[in-house]
Amino acid sequence: MAHTAMSGNGTAADDPLQTAVWRLRSRACWADAAALIEPTTPAAALQRTELLVERCLYTEAGWEEAEDALRTAEALAHTDEERGAAACERGYLAYSATLHGVRDRADEARAALGRAAALIPPGSPRRALLDFRRGLIAENLGRSPQAARAAYRRAHAGALAQPDRLLLSFTWRHLAGLALRDGELAEARHGFAESLRIREELGYLVGTAPALVSLADTESEPEASRLREEARRLFRLLGGVPTWLARHLTPLPPTTRTATA
Helix, strand or coil, rough: CCCCCCEEEECCCCCCHHHHHHHHCCCHHHHHHHHHCCCCHHHHHHHHHHHHHHHHHHCCCCCCHHHHHHHHHHHHHEEEEEHHHHHEEEEEEEHHHHHHCCCCHHHHHHHHHHHHHHHHHCCCCCHHHHHHHHHCCCCCCCCHHHHHHHHHHHHHHHHHCCCCCHHHHHHHHHHHHHHHHHCCCHHHHHHHCCCCCCHHHHHHHHHHHHHHHHHHHHCCCCCHHHHHHHHHHHHHHCCCCCCHHHHHHCCCCCCCCCCCC
């Protein structure tokens, strides 16, 4: 299973509202963060949608509220880029519902991300996130690691150029997951370590435990056990979020791994 969420850098020192939203979001308090945003403009409605979609991904709950927020964002979108951004969120929500087994919406996910690609200009800052999400569909719905790798690399280059450090943590992570699948242990370890480093620097607490588990899968003992124990501590601290991480935190090392969050 593979997830990501909004892009962003986790820093908004010049905007108290965005700083508060980031702090809540990074600590798995998506509903509280969304409550701070009044969806009266296209940008605000989209950000509220992004938060609630991310909550679905990490908690496997809140789908109806996310759909309602998305409809509001779609209604407020006026420009092609705003419509493209809303389509990107619709595609991502449909992908997430498919991935979690809520309902098979794979066709909707592909169609919405295709519409987003037609509306979002190649030079837009939103393009890197769109490329990343298309990589997720290629990897997890299309079972095409080669196409996924190409999309992740485009997203990685875009995240570096912006720069978007949080998105970069996801591209490092998923490229590392493909490397591990191919038996490239050193490359995988480097990518997972970079992802973890960025998330710790940003204070993205909800994404740190998954990063620790992935890095542990490339380490030998006793380091692997130390990393997994730290992941368990964070998992308990956040009340069992991300929900899907629980199966990766069993006492025995997993026999296989899939990139998550």
